[in-house]
Amino acid sequence: MAATSAGIVLYRHRDRAVQVLLAHPGGPFWRGRDEGAWTIPKGLVEPGEHPQATARREFEEEMGTMPAGELRPLARIRQRGGKWVEAFALESDFEVSALRSNSFTLEWPPHSGRPAEFPEVDRAEWFALDEARRKILASQEPLIDALVELLDQAAGSA
Numbered sequence: 001m002a003a004t005s006a007g008i009v010l011y012r013h014r015d016r017a018v019q020v021l022l023a024h025p026g027g028p029f030w031r032g033r034d035e036g037a038w039t040i041p042k043g044l045v046e047p048g049e050h051p052q053a054t055a056r057r058e059f060e061e062e063m064g065t066m067p068a069g070e071l072r073p074l075a076r077i078r079q080r081g082g083k084w085v086e087a088f089a090l091e092s093d094f095e096v097s098a099l100r101s102n103s104f105t106l107e108w109p110p111h112s113g114r115p116a117e118f119p120e121v122d123r124a125e126w127f128a129l130d131e132a133r134r135k136i137l138a139s140q141e142p143l144i145d146a147l148v149e150l151l152d153q154a155a156g157s158a
């Protein structure tokens with residue numbers, strides 16, 4: 001059975017436009033990669049854990065803080081590698097200069113026998129929707145579309 005991750009699509013309104021917060025993965029594989037490399041803060045759902053709890057925990061681990069507010073179910077997508085991602089929308093703000101990510105250890109350079117430590121997320125940025133579509137991993141792009149649909153539905157019912 002494919003693993004499931006849960007994450008948060010954090011968004012805000014600025015200058016009459018919607019912006020989405022995306023995270024750039026840390027580590028040597030992602031260094032120098034930009035378009036198609038960004039992701040939402042997310043992580044593996046542990047056995048018995050509710051996806052909303054996972055999304056909050058992972059956001060805090062990868063970004064350093066958890067914005068307050070109600071998580072709204074957004075979408076469930078399947079990434080190219082087969083992993084499922086359960087995403088939740090949250091309107092809030094995040095100061096990208098406050099990023100404090102957990103780290104991981106990896107043998108680097110390969111076959112060197114030397115462990116090196118890297119942040120899970122090396123930077124975070126706010127992007128307008130069109131730019132977010134270019135920056136986010138292709139398999140997560142449907143999350144941007146789902147957010148637009150959610151916001152359009154909310155505007156239509158207001």
